[in-house]
Amino acid sequence: MKPKVYLTRKLPNEIVNSLRKNCELRMWESEEEPVPHDVLEQEIQEVDGLFCMLTEEIDRSLLEKASKLKVVANMAVGYNNIDIKAAKEKGVVVTNTPGVLTETTADLTFALLMATARRIPEASTYLREGKWEAWTPMQLTGQDIHGATLGIIGMGRIGESVAKRAKGFNMNVLYHNRRRNQEAENKMDLQFAELEHLLKESDFVCVLTPLTAETENLIGVKELRMMKETAILINTARGGIVNEEALYHALKDGDIWAAGLDVFVEEPVSLNHPLLSLSNVVTLPHIGSASRKTRLKMAEVAMMNLLKVLNGEKPPHQVE
Structure with a gap:
């Protein structure tokens, strides 16, 4: 049978x-x-x-x-x-x-980073709504990616692949992981950092660690306040790693500059979710591996x- x-x-x-x-x-x-x-x-x-x-x-x-x-x-x-x-x-x-989704998820992670930094969805909406009436010097200005410092939380397969893409943009890459990844450090000139140092020094912080009891709410009020006011948080791992209420207030109050999110604590996310009301948040419906x-x-x-x-x-x- x-x-x-x-x-x-x-x-x-x-x-x-x-x-x-x-x-x-x-x-x-x-x-x-x-x-x-x-x-x-x-x-x-x-x-x-x-x-x-x-x-x-x-x-x-x-x-x-x-x-x-x-x-x-x-x-x-x-x-x-x-x-x-x-x-x-x-x-x-x-x-x-x-293994099979590593490169596709890394593609999406870096795409989300770029879209958030350069305000691409916001700019597209701006044009489509007929608001583009003239070119102005500081219109829809974003953050530079090339030469910036990227902090990666979680240096597994996807973390390594995101780091490879970052090196193509001449980014300085810090990473935090449970265990040091000496091979990745040597191969791509990465720097291991304690979480506090990574948060304080990074222009972009990418969350790529699994959701476990240890990583749940890993990024909360204290961690967000450590980040630069110009920093961008990207999460393509799991929603529960970032405290969403703390992130909302950090973005609303200007503690950090923007966030790009492919994941949420509750999925599918409600249209009433506070984070969806902010113009400095780029959101996606959990499509990291969606090719x-x-x-x-x-x-x-x-x-x-x-x-x-x-x-x-x-x-x-x-x-x-």
């Missing part, structure tokens, strides 16, 4: 067809709407494998209902949506999709992880 698998979001046909060849597949049919929690609770009781997105909260109560479950394959690098401790206690393997090629590759890697476990093999990307 084929193993039973539940897929929490409709994916392109090439992925779905491959899963159906190897599994007895059930699937939430919507591409846009996440599976309701009560539906997931019902489905997880019957399956050997769960293929999920970062939008699904796989908590202890859900895992306790999954008597047959062997694997949770998360189609994401981050896995803060899954209770890893509870999964281990249940003997459920958790996998993720590292078709990359998303297909992520799905393929998640599927490979899932099938390896269901076949009694060790997956290449198991979360330890």
